Amino acid sequence: MQDTRLIPLSALQHYAFCPRQCALIHNEQVWSENFLTAQGQQLHQRVDHGLPESRKGIRYERGVEVSAPSLGLTGKLDLVEVDIATGVCFPVEYKRGKPKQDHIDLIQLCAQALCLEEMLGLNVSHGAIWYWQTRHRHQVEISETLREETLSIIEATRNLLNSGKTPKAKYEKKCDACSLYELCNPKLTFRDKSRSYVQAIYQERSFEETEK
Ligand code: SF4
Known part of the structure; x- marks a missing residue:
């Protein structure tokens, strides 16, 4: 090895x-x-x-x-x-x-x-x-x-x-028993991802509207 x-x-x-x-x-x-x-x-x-x-x-x-x-x-x-x-x-x-x-x-x-x-x-x-x-x-x-x-x-x-x-955090049920929960903050990371997804959709839409 x-x-x-x-x-x-x-x-x-x-x-x-x-x-x-x-x-x-x-x-x-x-x-x-x-x-x-x-x-x-x-x-x-x-x-x-x-x-x-x-x-x-x-x-x-x-x-x-x-x-x-x-x-x-x-x-x-x-x-x-x-x-x-x-x-x-x-x-x-x-x-x-x-x-x-x-x-x-x-x-x-x-x-x-x-x-x-x-x-x-x-x-x-x-x-x-x-x-x-x-x-x-x-x-x-x-x-x-x-x-x-x-x-x-x-x-x-x-x-x-x-x-x-x-690896990136992903909230699962087991997270509730994790000793690193506070430091990892998986729900916040998860929410942040959702927020950027929504922002990306809005950006796409407004781009499409300016193109019309
Ligand atoms: S809270 Fe613990 S189990 Fe959940 S993603 Fe973070 S490190 Fe993994």
Whole structure:
């Protein structure tokens, strides 16, 4: 790989949520905390700071730093469970909310599995996401389909960050939960676009009338 800039794992999640949000955070270094992100940060800090321990043949490693130059990724994993007998690794990601319809959380977990595979040279077939709101742990298969989807998000994120361009805002329902809402102001940008569209129509009309 020629590009040596390692992409933080969090950028994939931001890209999958909104490419504009990803560019604002990772290229323009814009960040704003809201209630949801603050809660998420607290949860990750609590998990990451736990000490490693072993129970019933499993070693629990917390706050595991990973770097995968071939994939071009770097980041920190909340928890990796290692089967002491076989060395098989099982990444566990902690999330504040509950399971969602989209694949954003799955993509993040799969990217973690891919990093572990590159670093350790072994197969990671499963992982899990633990949701704080439902207090439930969901096992996830790192399937071929999920791997392909994740690789294409990695590629798209890399292209976006290398382009240095920030996509224009477009208001959607998800914007209401976005921590950058105030800074991005998607409704205003949207209105501005409508206004210039209307102005363009008026200009066209008045040009046609002077031509008559
Ligand atoms: S407010 Fe909407 S358009 Fe703007 S960064 Fe957030 S999700 Fe993207």
